[in-house]
Amino acid sequence: MDRRSLAQELRRWAVDEMGLPPQKAPSEEMLQRLFIGQCADIWKFIIRHVYSQRNVRKVEGNLLWYQQLHQSEAQRTAEEEEQKRRKLLCKEILELRTELQHLQEQIQSAEREVVNQDLNCERAQDSCRRSLLLHAFSKKKEAECELLSQSNKKLHFRCEQLQEIRRASQREVMFAAVDSDLPSSALLEPEVLRDLREVCQLRFKFLRSLHNDAVYGSTHPDKEDVRSLSHQQWISMAEKVWSTHAPNHILSALERLAGSTTHELKKVQSTLSADRSKANGAIPALSHQAKEHSVSKSFCETAQDPEETLPSFNSLIQEGWAHAVMVSSQLHQVHIQAQELSEHLADKIQEIHKQLSDGTELSQLTRAAFDAELRCVILRGCRDALLQECRTLQEEAAGRKQEVMLLQQQKHNIEEACLLLDKKQRQIQILIKGNSASKSQIRRSSLEAQKYIHDKLIPRPQDVKQESERLQDSIQKELKNFSAVSLPTLLRVSTDGLNQIPARDLSINRITNPHGLYYGIYKAIYESVNLPLYKAPESVLSHVADMKKRLFLLRSQLSSRTNAINKIQRAMKKIPDPDTDHLVQLLTAHYNHQTEEMVPKLQHLVQQCDKSLEYGKAVQATVTDWWEQPAQLCLPWEEREGLTLRQWRERWTMAVTALQRATGNRS
Template identity: 25%
Template structure:
């Protein structure tokens, strides 16, 4: 008898297991495990079939069907009922009956396959839904981890940048301090050893005067600055020469400022300004503005219109003037020639008379000696010829000098004309090059509209082929997030407390912030600012106050896991209740829900009347104890603020007490803040 019962129980256990897996489609998949459902083991099925629920499980395995099989059975029953109602309308032959029976069997088989396929499709959709949920959870976890990694990287980069900026600023200020020290030392030395040395003036001046060395250096610096300004206004000068003159001017100014004192520089500037004003007055004294204005004046004639009086005359007037000038010169030359001829005739006549008188005198004196007379005549003739030749030589020299001068003037004019001709040729070449460039640009711009149109069409095609909504969103949100990000980060960094940077070794591989430890309120007084937020978080998460803060992460993970399990169990219960109501055909009956709601309201009222008074008493007691704890906390905080906290020798980190770290932190923050304000002032 016992063996029979045992065999029946084993058969029932196998039937129930087969019903759960084959009929109800329960499988231990990853999605079901994640959602909170777990298929019972064989021992669990044996335990279920061994109790007083044997009859219930027999009824369940025999009568309870899945939704897909129930639909299939109902469809077969309706089909059979329809066939029975329709009935044979006419007597057919045996072959026709067999053919119809075969078709009905094929139809039933196809319908069963169709229902089975539908059930498999529903099962696949359910598994796909679970897979999508799992994928969404995994994606959310991945995004959270990647966001955290980005935040850590951003914080590390920001700290690195701030550190580098602080080091650079510190080095810059050290350099500025060294320069100031050098300047102060040089000014002190200049004031102690100030003496004026005199040097000669510029070589360009006609009268070289003595001037002080400071005036000489200031004048040279001013001349270099004027040359630099002229070079800047000149468009033909290259960049290298401009930089060289700029560096020369800066060197001159720095040398003058380094050697001379301030008073000597001011005196030198005053003397240089006075000297420049005097030179400018001398150069401008020869200018006649009224005369220049008359020369460049205009006249207005109603017939001819506006006419520039300073413009050159026409070619006809110029030729007429040249002809008149040449005629006048020719007349003057003819008059001079006639004067010279008259003077020559007069001199020739006087020479003839003088020679006759000399001959008469010789004849009278030595007429008796013919040889002596001829010799005396020849001597007189030679002396007269010699005198004539001597008189002609200076004239010839003067004429030769005048001709040489005219030749030199003509040579200078020829060279000037050649220079002008070369400039004209260069200008023509430049004009040709410019004209060629303009022609090339015109040819290039001729096809520019077509190229611009094609490029514009390519850009529009690219914009139409790609969606720019995400790019527009990123472009709009990125400046919003980056606006003032560095300043806010620096302000936040400056407002950090010193204990935020103090870390304590937990083990050989782990270091933790001092404020994250559960003992931080008893060690650091500044942790009281953080303890309020920490207490609120622990109260909201029901985290025990005696545990350390490093256990809070595990507690949050366990709460998250339990919450997901509760949500999965709730969904499973809702699904089971919905399936049971659908099988019982009571999905649309609202009276049951209304009755259940009334029963629940009555139960809630009874529980409220029973539990509300003790709860109020407990709340009053808790508020009383909370006020006492608050008073005790204030008393302890007041005691902690006393000087006794500084006498604890164990409160050290890096061989420094808390007070020493605080002083060092305040000094560092003050220096950083002052440097940032100085930089902002310099940028403004």
């Protein structure tokens, strides 16, 4: 859009919209002047968006009218909808009431059915419980009847057995004579006698095992089980005998067994009296053999002791002869002791036999028991001797095993020593080769030196003498000269490129020069204040000031500490025994004083906090006000097309005043 059309639009807007009379309206040429620069866009915006107050009121009134109409229509529709909703709610309420009544009727009927079902269930459970109880009672009675029938059968069977036993007791049982010489197979033994013999033999075995264990002291856990089994077997067999045979038959069988056993004992006694003389001669022979066995064993033990060193042949013969003489003398003494003991034993046996030669059965049994016990003692002595010999042999075997282990260890050590010896021999061979090589090299170097002396030095002895005199004590002389040189003077710096000046002459710390006049004072001061030598002299004052401050602080601390100690000591002297009540009173007074002082302070702090909160609210309000201010005041740095908002506002006011002036001149 060009300026002319824009001027026409602006004139039309001023006349039609703003109510400006056409006579007072400016011309298009004057209006075109307003569109200089960027004002054309502003006027375009004004023409499109700015209206007169009359039109604005009309539009606002229309908007209010339409709003009221809309509200009235909305209210009317809302009332109609409310009425419709009420009608629907009433219908729903009626329907719900009918449904509720129907549901209540259904619930009541269901409750009745549930009650009836519960009653029926209880009755059924009661009937089931009763049936179960009756069934269990019937089973129990059946079991009792079965038990009674079984016990009745047992009683009937026992009665039959007793009747049979009574009938059998009326019959007589024939036993063979005790002293008959017929064999046992020629006569038939009764069943009672055979059963009783088995029972008695089983009991005799059981008692003999108990006697043997008591005598020899041997207990084994498996034997207890065997004994319990044999005892149960004996009880069952005894019950069987008592239940199958008559009592008179059992008594007669027992008498028969007792007679047969007494007859056998008499035979044994007669055989023992016949063998008594033989036993008396065999006892000393056995004791003599045991003594000889022990002596020979001791001799073997003494002969088997190894010697630590290897003696000569003559010494071995002499030692063997002396040992043989000693052993023979010991054997002779042992033989004498054995004869004495055997004679003493024979005398004792004869005395006991004389005492037991009464002819009664008790004396005969005692004599037989004595002979058996004597034989057992002899056998036990032989057994002990054999066990002792076994122990000695085991000890000898253990010693031989240890000797074998020692020999194996020595063999291992010898093998290691052989390996070490081989290693040392190889090292010695290497050293010998190295020595021979070094010797050959020394010989070669000595030959070369002799050749050099003969070829070079001997032809010119005067020159060698002069050179040796010149080089004599040259190292000591150089050391003396070097000690006289000052090392700092060697460090030189050239300032002008020609002359070299010592660097220490250019230093600002000339006091640190060890060759200076004041170096000793400088060093003493640094050592007294405990300051390193590498620090500059100007740092001495600050260091001394710090030391004075530290000293003053330490003195003040020391004085305060001494004052506190003196005060405590004085208080302790005044109050030797502390009063707890007084201390409690002082503590309460201190607490009261603290509360009196702290409560006002806390109240003051609370007031300050309240004030700060109010001040924070005020600050927040000011910030929000600043935030809600216009953009030209909040953002003065923002620019549009090279001008800020304030500048645009001033330009607008200038344009308005110019327009008013132009319209005033025309009028």
